[in-house]
Amino acid sequence: MPTARRSRTSKVRASPVRGYHHGDLRQALVTAGLALIEAEGAEALSVREVARRAGVSSAAPFRHFPSRIALMTAIAEEAMRRFHREFVEALEKAPTDDPLARFRAIGIAYLRWAFRNPTHFQVLSDRTLFDFEGATELRRQDQEIRLAMEEAVKAAIAKDRLRSDDVRLLHLTGRGLVYGLARMQVDGHMPRWGVAEHEAQAMAEKALDLLAAGLAKPA
Amino acid sequence: MPTARRSRTSKVRASPVRGYHHGDLRQALVTAGLALIEAEGAEALSVREVARRAGVSSAAPFRHFPSRIALMTAIAEEAMRRFHREFVEALEKAPTDDPLARFRAIGIAYLRWAFRNPTHFQVLSDRTLFDFEGATELRRQDQEIRLAMEEAVKAAIAKDRLRSDDVRLLHLTGRGLVYGLARMQVDGHMPRWGVAEHEAQAMAEKALDLLAAGLAKPA
DNA sequence: GCGGAATGTTATCGTCGCTTACATAAAATC
DNA sequence: GATTTTATGTAAGCGACGATAACATTCCGC
Structure with missing residues (x-):
């Protein structure tokens, strides 16, 4: 017709x-x-x-x-795919000889992506927004990122460079700081802390440096 | 009638x-x-x-x-009121002589409340959920909490106890870690890190201890 | 090409935030 | 203490939302 x-x-x-x-x-x-x-x-x-x-x-x-949440999950998976790609690239450029420098480089890569893609980071962080359990590829990439950090910590411990030998604790501390800084930015808390938009990322990286320096063995 | x-x-x-x-x-x-x-x-x-x-x-x-967001704002203000009350109580019990111990106690109080009231913490952290600018009392209490932490940092610097003398940076680092740990818990990221429900809070407190130890002056 | 599967549209349902029109109870005024 | 005014509630309805059902079109295997 x-x-x-x-x-x-x-x-x-x-x-x-x-x-x-x-x-x-x-x-x-x-x-x-x-x-x-x-x-x-x-x-x-x-x-x-x-x-x-x-x-x-x-x-x-x-x-x-099948649902809004399924769409969000697919979107989250695409976001993670992009994050993962950038992260792996950064990993390849990261130093391999100095584990503490590597630890720091990994954190910087994480921070950098979060600051440049705040809304995508927001989606990936908030598990109420998508179905984490159902996102198989996302989970695998997430774990890969986690393992990279864990290995850097282990290497640093092996070289006797850190003030603690508790992998899980060191890992949690590093991730906690980096996650928190990224989240503060995304959640809009930075301005209230006297940290202006343009310097937020640099400040966050300095905070990570401070932690890395603090974790290093004193003696 | x-x-x-x-x-x-x-x-x-x-x-x-x-x-x-x-x-x-x-x-x-x-x-x-x-x-x-x-x-x-x-x-x-x-x-x-x-x-x-x-x-x-x-x-x-x-x-x-007038709106859903206004209701949420009133709810957030009540949540903040409760948080503030607990926080001030903890402050009074915190050591006043040792600034680094005080810094740590403040962080612990913050963590403790967040872990025990995860959903309320979630509301207070997420500025898309309520009207932060319009919540005058909340803003005042939030600032009070921030000032308490800042003063502890300043006191520690004054006693020459820290490895940095940048108040803003130290402040951001401490808050970043504590905020990140609380957020990780609230956002449900802890289990994936091999941190079980019952030990999450203890682990978070240990992470804070590790940071505090790391910030202390080496020499 | 033909028939079924895949993929689109239209129409509809129940819920949501929010507004309007109306009802009633409390407070203010005399 | 009756009346007016204001504060506070309900009922009905609007447009947007997530989701489903019924129907239409396009693709693909035979």
Whole structure:
């Protein structure tokens, strides 16, 4: 009945193979969601708004995700994929001979990503926003990041460089500080601490340096 | 017309003065909201659910709060009031002679409250959940807590006990760690770090001890 | 090409935050 | 102490949300 409403029927599809009606709606929704979160914050994300931005009806996303939380999980996985990529790159550049310097470099990489992608970091940190248990790939990458830090700690202990030999405690302390600094920034607590926007990241890195120096063996 | 439906007309008011129709609906809503958050988490709070629990219609809360965020702000202020009370008590018991021990005691008090009131801590940390600027009393109490920590740092510097003399940096480092540990717990990250529920608080306190020891002057 | 599976739309449901119109109880005024 | 005024409640309804069902279209295997 529709009298050839669009003459796109024979159009050659653009490089990302356009599949069915939309193309790759699933990926488009994830991308639109990430952009939305980046622009408006995680709490601004609604399934309908994402659908709007992808140019489809409000029910369309439910063909690809059973629930809002499932969509958020896919978005979180994409965010983690990006974080993981950057993190691994930083790891490769990090010193391997000096374990304490490596420990510090890992923390810096973590901080840097969080400060540059605050809303994405926010999503990844907040487990009420997505289904952590159901995000297999995300969990694996998260663990990989954790192991990198743990190994740096172990190496430092092996070289007898630290004032404690409790891997778990050292690990928790390092992560606690870095996580806290990133969270303070994301949660908007920095200004109240007399730390201006432009210097927040530098200050956070100095705080990490201070911890690293403090963890080093005194004698 | 109502034939003395209640014989309360001349009753001496109970300590929390029962006012109009409901009594003190405003306070009842705040209390119900706090209980709801404690039981179901901050994201479970809706104006309608709070109204339901207070036994009033879904529009009633809007007589006392112009918006959901205003209700959340009042709830946050009550949470902060409780936190502040406990914190001040701890401050009074904290050592005054040894600034580093005082610094540590302050951190422990902060951690302790966060671990025992995770959902309330969550609300206070997340500025998207309430109107921080509009919460005057909360802001004052928050600043008071911050000043207590800052003064401990200054005292420690004055006694030449720390490896840095940058108040702002030391302050940020201490708060960053404590905030991060509390946040990790609240955000549910502890288990993945091999830290079981029952030992999380003790571990967090040990991490704080480790930082305090590390900040102390080596020589 | 044809039939089913995959993927889209429209319409609808119940809940949410919030507003409006109305009702009633308490306080203020005389 | 009756009346007016103000404070506080309810009922009904709006638009947006997450989610589902019924229907339409497109793709893909045969």
